[in-house]
Amino acid sequence: MSYPYQIKSLETYQQEYRKSTDNPEAFWEQIGQHFEWKKPFEKTLEWDFLEGKTEWYLGGQLNITENALDRHVATQPDAIALVWEPNHPDAATRSFTYRELQHRVMQLGHVLKKKGIGKGDRVCIYMGMVPELAIAVLACARIGAVHSVIFGGFSAQSIADRIQDAQASAVITCDGAARGAKDIPLKSVVDEALLQCPSVHSVIVLAHTQSPCNMFAGRDFWWANEIAEIEKAGSPFLPAEAMDSEDPLFILYTSGSTGKPKGVVHSTAGYMVWAAYTFVNVFQYQPGQIHFCTADIGWITGHSYIVYGPLLAGGTSLMFEGIPTYPDAGRFWEIVEKHRVNILYTAPTAIRSLMGFGTEPIEGKDLSSLRVLGSVGEPINEEAWHWYDEHIGKRNSPIVDTWWQTETGGILISNLAGVTPSKPAFATLPLPGVQPVLVDEHGHEIEGNGVSGNLCIRFPWPGIIRTTYGDHERCKSTYFSVYPNLYFTGDGCLRDENGNYRITGRVDDVLNVSGHRIGTAEVENAINAHTGVVESAVVGFPHEVKGQGIYAYVIYQGQHHDDELTKRDILATVSKVIGPIAKPDKIQFVSGLPKTRSGKIMRRILRKIADGELENLGDTTTLLDPLVVDEIKDGRISG
Ligand code: WT7
Secondary structure, X not given: OOOOOOOOOHHHHHHHHHHHHXXXXXXXXXXXXXOOOOEOOOEEEEEEHHHOEEEEEEOOEEOHHHHHHHHHHHHOOOOEEEEEEOOOOOOOOEEEEHHHHHHHHHHHHHHHHHOOOOOOOEEEEEOOOOHHHHHHHHHHHHHOOEEEEOOOOOOHHHHHHHHHHHOOOEEEEEOOEEXXXXXXXXXXHHHHHHOOOOXXXXXXXXXXOOOOOOOOOOOEEEHHHHHHHHHHOOOOOOOOOXXXXXXXXXXXXXXXXXXXXXXXXXXXXHHHHHHHHHHHHHOOOOOOOEEEEOOOOOOHHHHHHHHHHHHHOOOEEEEEOOOOOXXXXXXXXXXXXXXXXXXXXXXXXXXXXXXXXXXXXXOOOOOOOOOEEEEEOOOOOHHHHHHHHHHHOOOOOOEEEEEOOHHHOOOOEOOOOOOOOOEOOEOEOEOOOOOEEEEOOXXXXXXXXXXXXXXXXXXXXXXXXXXXXXXXXXXXXXXXXOOOOOEEEEXXXXXXXXXXXXXXXXXXXXXXXXXXXXXXXXXXXXXXXXXOEEEEEEEEEEEOOOEEEEEEEEEEOOOOOOHHHHHHHHHHHHHHHOOHHHOOOEEEEOOOOOEEOOOOEOHHHHHHHHHXXXXXXXXXXXXXXXXXXXXXXHOOOOO
């Protein structure tokens, strides 16, 4: 496998960048030629940002699994596609060659087809980090079904909301998931969700943790039994469904500033090209290298850089079931040593949490195989950047700080490892095809260097969001109407004297907690679901490990004799409604919230108080009840 589109020098980067902006169509037409098409595309691009519409590679037909699997089975069938490291270090590692992975994907594809699932049908996948999760994703793609992976930490209610929104007809799940010392009973969570989901007719259940589960006759089927049937029939080759370039590949739900997560839709050809192009260039992947992305496949990072990117490149992707601190804080380093990992891609929150254990867990671990380190999900602070560089990379592995979003499909702004310069805490330069613009609040472009503003993108790239499922208006209004003719990212950003970009964080009501995106409105809705809660307001505050923590101001009118007990109950409610990742770090009971006369909560004030910034709260005289601010200041929860 060679990568004709891999950029190997700074000069080439500059040339390619220029080509990609001078004539984007010609640029991406040429890159598109490096993939396998069932029918060649006729037109490279059609777009209209005013309508929030982009189409790439029009008229073409393809299947992403032919590009991610079949192509490599033809040339390197025995190369390792996937390595799986279990939660517990004493359990057995599993690995899959391209031939084996293709075989298993086709088997599950047959199973899904037997259940009546076909092109365009939505399949919800709710599993732990087992190889069968990657197989399930690819089996959907093989038959043209649209996968919607839901992170294994979400609650039954969150699953139900997503299944209903997508009108999914099937669910693929596990009996349970092993994460650290915990055993999470996934199937029973699915059962609870499905009470509200009449669209689901089939559930495929993988036995993994052997935790007890109910199997409903006619609806639930054991994965192994279904595969055995396919084997009895001789496991025939399963031809890949022919997909139009713009047929949807997957839906992935993500949080916005409203209470309802939206289903970000990515389509087949553009996403494929973007995942492969960014993977090969940002990480400078070389054939045979071991790529270890520590994300969960339930997030976009796992979609693009555990499953699709590495496999499209014919690479070896390492998938880890567990968490960085189990059985101890040396687990990542042990995995790097054991599997001779070459590329490690993780989140600042993981780095900061491991920093807290000092260097003892690293001592004696051979990290000499590492070539490239990556960071994703939130701004990386300089301290964490330097620790990563010094203690993990031994000042010998470039760090790529990769900025992107669920909506962008793949990385948009990042240095290219060892090819373009890095700068601590800066994502640095846009990839070819990406045209960043900074604007002020009126949408006026801020030109020149040494400036900051809201980050927008002026021109489509192949991996851009196509729509929000079932509600294109929402896609238009969220991303394309805020500043006409621009894609709005929701992020604040500064551009230094040399044109390097540093993303400073969200400018909307979206929090980034440990790299997880959570809408403040969603958390408020969940808190308000608790009996006795009258109203709540949620803001973020700087958190040493998580990046941002969740601070909730709650008006409570129920019986509450014991604050701590009530807080615990509220946390339990939030876990139940969204999932444990959305639990507030701090809850302060208040008698009122700072509101304008028109009833709008002044979050700016609440954010400052949560921050510990008690002076300079700005003008509070326009508030309905200015006195409430003093009460809130007095009751602030510190620490
Ligand atoms: C938001 C997107 C990108 C995949 C994982 C998160 C923040 C992401 C960086 C970075 C600073 C970053 C942004 C963005 N973000 N990467 N390298 N530096 N901020 O995907 O859940 O869609 O969240 O994460 O605020 O908008 P997501």
